[in-house]
Amino acid sequence: MNDITSIILKIVIGVLFAIITRYLVPYLKTLRDDARWKRLIDMVETAVLAAEQTMKDPKSGPEKKKEVLKFVSDWFNKQGINVTPEELDKLIEAAVKKMKDDEITKVPQSVINVS
DSSP states (O other): OHHHHHHHHHHHHHHHHHHIIIIIHHHHHHHHHHHHHHHHHHHHHHHHHHHHHHOOOTTOHHHHHHHHHHHHHHHHHHHTOOOOHHHHHHHHHHHHHHHHHHHHHOOOHHHHTOO
């Protein structure tokens, strides 16, 4: 009886290990990758907002982008994060669009306090 219980227990543990390896590990990797991309996006958005705040000249769009690109690239390199120039360009453009969309949806306080 002990031998049968031992064999069944080994089979159950093997099946559980296979299920964990097959489904749980990839799921956890996906969560980690999602968190990594969220962190990258947050960093790029912060850099875009900082450039917008510190570089007030409205005609300095390319200069702002160049500054954000340099800052974010340096930060990614220090963190050991590999991002292609195309991915980085897309992240910056998305952050700029989000910033502009957020500005459009803001209602000025003067409009709210109309008497």
